Amino acid sequence: MDEEISVPPVTPQTPLGLFGTEALIGEEDRAIRDTVRQYVEEKVKPKLADWYEDGSLPVRELAKEVGSLGVLGMHLEGYGCAGTTATAYGLACMELEAGDSGLRSLVSVQGSLAMFAIWKYGSEEQKQQWLPAMAAGDAIGCFGLTEPDFGSNPAGMRTRAVRDGSDWVLDGTKMWITNGSVADVAVVWARTDDPGNKVRGFVVPAGTPGFSAPEIKKKMSLRASVTSELVLDGVRLPQSAVLPEAVGLSGPLSCLNEARYGIVFGALGAARDCLETTLEYARQREIFDKPLAAYQLSQAKLADMSLELGKGMLLALHLGALKDGGSLRPEQVSLGKLNSVREAIAIARECRTMLGAAGITLEYPVMRHANNLESVLTYEGTSEVHQLVIGQALTGEAAFR
Structure with a gap:
């Protein structure tokens, strides 16, 4: 008679546990990741199904919460930013998106687009005015580059910024802008009337006359996220609104x-x-x-x-x-x-x-x-x-x- 083969029980592993990736993550980065994971598990995941079904997201409430964790602009230095490693920021994004892509989008647009643009290309006055409040979640930012007819080809943008004395006047439309309808400030990119029609960035406070941000509804994706159009109709800005270090599409x-x-x-x-x-x-x-x-x-x-x-x-x-x-x-x-x-x-x-x-x-x-x-x-x-x-x-x- 054949002897019956006994298979010992196996303790199930997690998919990433199988790869041993924990050994590749430093202790401090792991601690940051675990803090974000705990927040998402306890405070966000229980509410996500309702937010998704309703097509809504409490952006200001969440911004304050993740701001208190030091997540907003976490990989930037100074101005209230945590100054973490890039790996820690990536791991935080992983935990946020394990909750929902809309939550990670909120943080990405705030930190890696709006805040990063001001941090890297802005004047010291712009940095002092906006970055500490944005890092704390007290101010919400958005990033206006994509247009209705120009997504993959931003060089074709039609939004224009024309000099008028010492001011600039912006006209145009941006599309698919995360956080747009709730933002306190928008970083808007426009083609200028300078020689070469160089693209420049402008810091546009949400209350500026001529600026509006109607929300886009009836989405089937990213429902737990605020997505908007930005409309610039004769928006007049002072020279101090220009990001001085950004010239061109780079x-x-x-x-x-x-x-x-x-x-x-x-x-x-x-x-x-x-x-x-x-x-x-x-x-x-x-x-x-x-x-x-x-x-x-x-x-x-x-x-x-x-x-x-x-x-x-x-x-x-x-x-x-x-x-x-x-x-x-x-x-x-x-x-x-x-x-x-x-x-x-x-x-x-x-x-x-x-x-x-x-x-x-x-x-x-x-x-x-x-x-x-x-x-x-x-x-x-x-x-x-x-x-x-x-x-x-x-x-x-x-x-x-």
């Missing part, structure tokens, strides 16, 4: 690079939340008298998804180390953004199949993450744009036109 593009770095980590947070939810569901869901997790097809799916999540995390941590070392290049950020979002949305969709009909409800976060990632796939550079950035780096040939 200014706004460098800000976008900061924001998409956070997405490299953030999208993986959404994927991790989907995968951990699905693992727990598969262990408990009984089908044909045994757990869904005990089937070979289920395990094959879970293994493949964990592999992609782990590879994405290893790349993200490597890019974080490069950024902390001051050697991260824009095309490397494109590698991370393309990979993280592409794999995250694939993981979210696959997880939805494993949850069956339960996967389409807000009882579980999977469909919400999948819908949100459709937006993340598009903003801060579409997948196609990042493919072309990488292609140019490999071949030396620009193929954008």
Whole structure:
């Protein structure tokens, strides 16, 4: 008689535990990450389904809370900013997006777009006026670059800034602006009438005559996020509103690079939340008298998804180390953004199949993450744009036109 083979019990591991990524994260960065994770788990996740269903987000309340944690502009130095490592910022983005992409978008736009633009290109007066309040969450910022007809091609922007004596007068429209309707200040980019029609950045207080920010409704993605249009109708600004150190498109593009770095980590947070939810569901869901997790097809799916999540995390941590070392290049950020979002949305969709009909409800976060990632796939550079950035780096040939 064949002797029955006894298989010892195995303690289930988490997907990232399988890769041992904790060993690659420093103690201080890990502590920051854990603080943000605890906040998201206790204060945000219980309310997200309702916010998503209602198509709303209490931006000011949340900004104050994350500001008190030191998350807003956390990777910047001075002016009330925490001055953390880039890796810590990435890990914080991961935890925020494990809650919801809308929450991470709020923080990204505030810290890596609006605050970063003022911090890097602003005058000392602008920095003193806005950055401490924005770091604390007392003032909300937005970033006006994208236009209705110019997303991937910001060089075609039609928003104009014309000199009138010592003032500037801005006219134009910006679209798909996170935080726009609730912002206290907007960093707006416009083509000027200076020689060469150089693009310049302007710090626009929300109460300025001619400035309005109607909210965009009826979204199917990023519902727990405030998305707006910015309308500039004869907005008159003094010379002191200009960001003095930003001339040309390199200014706004460098800000976008900061924001998409956070997405490299953030999208993986959404994927991790989907995968951990699905693992727990598969262990408990009984089908044909045994757990869904005990089937070979289920395990094959879970293994493949964990592999992609782990590879994405290893790349993200490597890019974080490069950024902390001051050697991260824009095309490397494109590698991370393309990979993280592409794999995250694939993981979210696959997880939805494993949850069956339960996967389409807000009882579980999977469909919400999948819908949100459709937006993340598009903003801060579409997948196609990042493919072309990488292609140019490999071949030396620009193929954008």
